[in-house]
Amino acid sequence: MNNSFKNKIIGLCVVLILLTAVMSLASFWWSTSQFNQAQVQRKIQVAQNVYQQYLKARERLLVTAATVLTADFGFKQAVATRDAQTIGSVLLNHSRRIDADLMLLLDVKGQLISANVEGLDFPSGTQSWMTALQDHNDHSAFVVLNEQLYQVIILPVRAPRTIAYSVIGFQVNEAVTDDLKELTGMETSFVGQADNLKASSLPALPPGEDLFSYLENQKTQRWLGEYPVYQSAEVALPSLASNAISLVLSADLTTQYQEFDKMVLTIVLLSGVTILLGFITSGVLAKNLTTPLSQLTELAKRFATGDYSAKLKETRPAREICQLVDAFNDMGENIQEREEKIRFQASHDSLTGFFNRNAALDKLHGMLKSGAEYYFIAIDIKGLRHINDKLGPRVGDDCIKVVAKRIASINSAGVGLNIRLGGDEFLVAHQAKATSESQQSVQGIVEYAEKLHDALCQPYVVQGLDIALHFSVGVVHYPKQAHTPEDVVRRALIAVDTAAHDGHDVYYYQSGEDEAHLERLQIIDELKHAIQEDDGQLFMTYQPKLNMKTEQIDKVESLIRWQRKSGEWVSPELFIDLAEQSGLIVDLTQWVVKTVVAQVARWLHQGENIKAAINVSAQDIADKHFLPHLEQLLGDMKVKPELITIELTERDMIENEEKGILALQALKKLGVQVSLDDYGVGQTSLGRLKMLPIDELKMDKVFILKLAQSEKDQHIVRSTITLGHQLGFSVVAEGVEDKASLDLLDAMQCDYAQGYYLSKPLKAADFDSWLRSYNEVG
Incomplete structure (x- = not known):
């Protein structure tokens, strides 16, 4: 075993050293290659800058010479008179003065007048050739004449109008490429697109071989493959479109290859020496480790059996080994402590130390098996969210802690089972x-629950603040009202929710509430699917509104109805309330708005101009998508905004007044009518009423149902109609049940009447039939 471990250590050390050497070599190879590549690119860039400066200097000389020549008066006179001898003499002398290789004089049509080069084969189409040179705007261009490459400049000869053009140029030949090679340290070649290589510092190319093919074919043998000799960059030069000229700069990589190969060989040699030294030192290290480790292995086996008193046989074990043994002992103790802590955290709430919900269910299973009777009391802290919002989450957490501490102190004498279900x-x-009379048992829990509630409501001191907390308490009995731990938790929460919702301090669960709760959950789920599937369960009905002045039906109120797939009807008050509680009200309202706007569009198509009112809630007007959705529907279905009325109750406005007013102002800006529903039974003051951006007051039916029999109702309705008209509102009375009430409303100058005396809410098809009958009778 020792030999095997020793061999593994030696092998590991050698492999690590070898791997390090290989990685170092690879890293060096890659970084050096990148560096060399960057160096070549910089060298090419520098060469481009040098060549540009070189050619610019020649260009400035050309421009100066051409300017002097074209400004010479005697030359202009000779050109004007076509004095060939004088022109030729001037061109010759001027070319010698600046060492120009090419001096041409062209007339305005591009015909050659004179040249300093004999036997010049001037190209055809000189007019376009000359025009192309002029396009370079006083800059030089590269052209090919008589198979020779020239850098030329063209300037006009004016007297004062242009009478000719002077062309001056330098020949670009091997002397130029050699100068550029001397300056840049790179091979330089000038290539014409039409007639290939014109001048180059490279050795003579084989006949017929292209420059780029030649450069690509130059290879050098190194290591295990061939590498290119040259790296080139092509730079376009200003030239004629008919024969584009470019400069090719070629860097010779041979020297870099040689230097790089020398460094690689040096690193390989050093790596070999390092591997040899590593092999020797790893053998020594392995020998020093295997003996104490074998003893430590035996010690670890004894520890595994629980014998922590075992000691090393050697009288003087290495200090590190003793430290490792101590670490083993400490590790065992620490693991045991951490396991206990983890088990506690898995079953307890970290903030209060109470059992958490999952652990509580397991605990309850064991408790309930005993067959004893229990009362389970759910406690909810009211308004904790406001404390978090106003004082911060740390204060909120401390409130939970002090409440938990008080609960533990109150409940310590009983079962002592305290659970934090979550949140507050x-x-x-x-x-x-144990008593023979159940009434005494009930009386006992009532006293205990009230004592618990009163004790919890006593003031708290949290972070130096005196905080008064309020609580809702719900109680459920086991086994009369719950049979399983899940039933206990769920029904206790139902009881405490009922207490919070209905304003009770303590509420006792009533049998059947859980089933009603589950039924509400099922209704919510079915409502969600009914909205999404739009399968006909939900539909709209329309109750007509009578225009008291015209005695015509030009308005309706849209009312939603729901018949479940089972055929059972669900009260609108029930499912709308559940929709508001569950957050489905926004989706439901969007469905209603879409359905009603589509119906108004159909009426318009039928020639009926009928306004429709839609009831919305506070959640709807707070939804940022409500207004854009309505506006898009009106646009898509081509319905005028004034044909839609949005009805909100006083309660909705009071609960969210600031946001509600902003939403109503946006609706008014869109052109939609706004109605305040159920007016008279809420808390809208006259001061608030004048601030609301509304168009219509809708009196609650409680004042209308017995209007003919109640003089007080008549006074209230008359004053409300007068007030509404004085504020500029239209007034609608709903709940008209008889003709006497309708006549009274007419006498009071009410604008619209609505109720079962006229018609109950009807489906769209039934409403159309009713309206036709009404109009025929009218």
Whole structure:
């Protein structure tokens, strides 16, 4: 075993050293290659800058010479008179003065007048050739004449109008490329697109071989493959479109290859020496490790059996080994402590130390098997969210801690089972007293629950603040009202939710509430699917509104109805309330708005100009998508905004007044009518009423149902109609049940009447039939 471990250590050390050497070599190879590549690119860039400066200097000389020549008066006179001898003499002398290789004089049509080069084969189409040179705007261009490459400049000869053009140029030949090679350290070649290589510092190319093919074919043998000798960059030069000229700069990579190969060989040699030294030192290290490790292995086996008293046989073990043994002992103790802590955290709430919900269910399973009777009390902290919002989450957490501490102190004498269900909800268990009369047992839990509630409501000091907390308490009995731990938790929460919702301090679960709760959940789920599937379960009905002045039906109120797939009807008050509680009200309202706007569009198509009112809630007007959705529907279905009325109740406005007013102003800006529904039974003051951006007051039916029999109702309705008209509102009375009430409303100058006396809410098809009959009778 020792030999095997020793061999593994030696092999590991050698492999690590070898791997390090290989990685170092690869890293060096890659970084050096990148560096060399960057160096070549910089060298090419520098060469481009040098060549540009070189050619610019020649260009300035050409421009100066051409300017002097074209400005010479005697030359202009000779050109004007076509004095060939004088022109030729001037061109010759001027070319010698600046060492120009090419001096041409062209007339305005591009015909050659004179040249300093004999036997010049001037190209055809000189007019376009000359025009192309002029396009370079006083800059030089590269052209090919008589198979020779020239850098030329063209300037006009004016006297004062242009009478000729002077062309001056330098020949670009091997002397130029050699100068550029001397300056840049790179091979330089000038290539014409039409007639290939014109001048180059490279050795003579084989006949007929292209420059680029030649450069690509130059290879050098190194290591295990061939590498290119040259790296080239092509630079376009200003030239004629008919024969584009470019400069090719070629860097010779041979020297870099040689230097790089020398460095690689040096690194390989050093790596070999390092591997040899590593092999020797790893053998020594392995020998020093295997003996104490074998003893430590035996010690670890004894530790595994639980024998922590075992000691090393050597009288003087290495200090590190002793430290490792101590670490083993400490590790065992620490693991045991951490396991206990993890088990506690898995079953307890970290903030309060109470059992958490999952652990509570397991705990309850064991408790309920005993057959004893218990009362389970759910506790909810009211308004904790406001404390978090106003004082911060740390204060909120401390409130939960002090509440939990008080619950524990109150419930310590009983079962002592304290549970934090989550958030601001707790659950405690109280064992029912063994008694022959159940009434005494009930009386006992009532006293205990009230005592618990009163004790919890006593003031708290949190972070130096005196905080008064309020609580809702719900109680459920086991086994009369719950049979399983899940039933206990769920029904206790139902009881505490009922207490919070209905304003009770303590509420006792009533049998059947869980089923009603589950039924509400099922209704919510079915409502969600009914909205999404739009399968006909939900539909709209329309109750007509009578225009008291014209006695015509030009308005309706849209009312939603729901018949479940089972055929059972669901009260609108029930499912709309559940929709608001579950957050489905926004989706439901969007469905209603889409359906009603589509119906108004159909009426318009039928020639009926009928306005439709839609009831919305506070959640709807707070939804940022409500207005854009309505506006898009009106646009898509080509319905005028004034044909839609949005009805909100006083309660919705009071709960969200600031946001509600902003939403109503946006609706008014869109052109939609706004109606305040159920007016008279809410809390809208006259001061608030004048601030609301509304068009219509809709009196609650409580004042209209017995209007003919109640003089007080008549006074209220008359004053409301007068007030509404004085504020500029239209007034609608709903709940008209008889003709006497309708006549009274007419006498009071009410604008619209609505109620069963006229018609109950009807489906769209039934409403159309009713309207035709009404109009025929009218």
